[in-house]
Amino acid sequence: MRRILWFRRDLRTDDNPLLSLEGEVLPIFIFDPAILSGLARDDRRVTYLFEALLRLKASLRLRGLDLILFHGRPAEVFSWLLENGAFDEVCASGDYDRYARERDRDVSHLLPFRYLNDTYIFEPDEVLKNDGSPYLVFTPFYNRAKALFTPIHMKEHLPASQQLLAWESGVIHVIADQHRRTTPISLESLGFSPAPLAPYLSPSEKLVRFSPLLSCYATERDFPALGATSHLSADLRFGMISIRAVLRWLAGEKKKGTDTEPFFRELVFREFYAMLLYHFPALTAENFRYLFAGVWNGEYAEAFYEGRTGVPLVDAGIRELLETGQMHNRVRMVCASFWTKNLLLPWQEGEKFFAAHLLDYDAASNILSWQWSAGTGVDPQPYFRIFNPYTQGKKFDYEGEYIRRWIPELSGVEAKILHDESKLSRLMLSGYPPPIVEHKSSSQRALEHFKEVLY
Ligand SMILES: Cc1cc2nc3c(=O)[nH]c(=O)nc-3n(C[C@H](O)[C@H](O)[C@H](O)COP(=O)(O)OP(=O)(O)OC[C@H]3O[C@@H](n4cnc5c(N)ncnc54)[C@H](O)[C@@H]3O)c2cc1C
CATH class of the missing domain: 3.40.50.620 (HUPs)
Incomplete structure (x- = not known):
């Protein structure tokens, strides 16, 4: 063969x-x-x-x-x-x-x-309802996934004896309108130049770092300043570690007495989104529910893309993204809610912006998370649930540590002001803009818009 x-x-x-x-x-x-x-x-x-x-x-x-x-x-x-x-x-x-x-x-x-x-842990049509149709709601999907999960799902694939077929090395360019040519292996020969990256940490080193944090994962994962998550998403995206190896590590932690379920649940979220996009490829660009299309506003979009909306938690997240290619999950949710609800912009454009910058960009997780935030996806998340970015900041970045880390212009501002919209709006800061929209009135506008597009 x-x-x-x-x-x-x-x-x-x-x-x-x-x-x-x-x-x-x-x-x-x-x-x-x-x-x-x-x-x-x-x-x-x-x-x-x-x-x-x-x-x-x-x-x-x-x-x-x-x-x-x-x-x-x-x-x-x-x-x-x-x-x-x-x-x-x-x-x-x-x-x-x-x-x-x-x-x-x-x-x-x-x-x-x-x-x-x-x-993935499961094949795309392994975790289905009894009638063979795909789940639309996460919790029943999760319960079914847990019931179906066996040690086979984390069994290691061992290497077999393989012989390499002789072939030339280098980058072999096979472009229809050009003659085939071979170039040395370099980014430049592909038309790219090197970008600065954070020092490399292998997935196994990340697991060693994360092991002592696992027992607090459920309570600390939502706090962006703590860095209390695994940071494995890009490794999982490109398969630098197998999902089975993560599960075997998790089983080892469970044997030591750690509650591993909250982390397992997140891994199953990744499965849920992959399964949904597999069964409903149209979700790539189309809503599952509501005719919501958003109202394009270039000024709002530009302020968001630059991390200059005047809303500290949102801007901190965007600046983290632009500087590192990463963004904490809680902050991703706040940013996506702000874009789709407070700014009433089309989720598809926000999704594209994340796709252009996220190191861990994964079509299924990104698209379905944006649809969830917009309230247009399969989840029964009601469109009227709108994150208040100030309350979120107060709850998950109480001391303002994460915000100040990414927005130096706010380094001298007290945390209680960072989370207080009216005080923040009155503050005349050089170099940092006042909020581009007011939370209450912009939320009201979103609710009215959604009522019109209900079906
Ligand atoms: C608007 C928005 C866009 C997102 N886009 C992406 C994306 O493009 N790629 C991506 O991998 N994740 C995406 N996520 C999910 C989540 O934010 C990241 O997986 C997580 O922040 C990665 O950090 P971590 O590896 O430390 O996660 P941990 O908390 O350590 O979780 C472990 C792993 O579980 C998976 N996971 C965790 N949370 C989720 C989730 N909510 N949905 C799906 N999988 C999850 C990831 O593979 C993650 O590496 C998005 C979330 C939102 C709200």
Whole structure:
């Protein structure tokens, strides 16, 4: 058997089902211009991904294998591979967003395509209602997932004996309108330049750091200044650690007597969103409920994109995002609520902004979370639930530590003022704007708008 092992969201050698298939193999990764072309030259994710690929390549070499890098439309790369070699099948782990499924379908017309479940704990149609339909509400999905979960779901994939098929190295560009060429392996040869990244911490190092925090996860995870979460989302997004390895670590913590359920529940949230986007791909751009479309306002959007809305918790979150590619979950919720409700802007545009900056960007989690915040998604979250960003700040960043960390202009402002809209509005600060909207009246406007679009 001669197989192409197509690495996508599984950039690791440990516990990787691709490496547990015996025989002759060609491990590849494809830089897809459909994804790269919309990105800035110094996009942080490209540097992050590139470094992960170099680590993967080195790790494969230690096993006598290698990673061959391609640049081109996947269907064209596979056509070219088939012109230049004989292969029996391509193996890859599931990638379920709309573009990925169309891409894989095109490739499957050229070569038998074998899916291996790796990205998620469950297959997309494993956790369904008794009548075979998908769950729309998280809690019943979660209860079913817990009931179905067995040790098989965290079983490690051990490596098999594999022989590398000879192939040239470098980045092989297979672009339809250009001659095929091979360039050295560098970001520059893909049209990008390196972006600064935080010092690298491997997923296992993150788990060691997180272990003593796990017992407080339920009570501390919502406080952005504490950093009391795992910080594993980008690793899970790109598969730098297998979800099964996280579950085995969690099982070990449970044996020590720690309550692991709150963390497990979040991992299942990721499954829920992936399952929903798989079954309802139209949710990528369309509402599940309400005709809500938002009302475009360029000035509001610009202030939000720059972290200059005058609402401290929102601006702190956006500045964290712009500087690091990350944002705490609670703050993501507050920002998305502010965008869709207080600013009454279309959720799709806010989703795009997050997608352009998040290091852990994952279509399912991002889209469904934005739909949840807008109140247009499948969850029965009522549209009239609107986060008050000041109350949220008071509750989850009482001392204003997180806010001041990201907004130096507010370094001398007392916490009680940071969480008091009327006092903040009267404060004349040089360099920091007053709030662009008032919470009460903007919420009222959103409620009226939603009443008109109910169906
Ligand atoms: C508007 C909005 C957009 C979001 N966009 C993304 C995104 O693009 N990519 C992404 O991975 N997460 C997204 N999330 C979910 C969540 O904010 C991040 O997963 C979390 O902040 C990552 O930090 P962590 O790894 O320390 O999480 P932890 O709290 O340590 O959780 C462990 C893992 O569980 C998963 N998880 C946790 N919370 C959620 C959640 N609410 N929904 C889905 N999965 C969850 C993640 O894989 C995370 O790494 C979004 C949330 C909101 C409100």
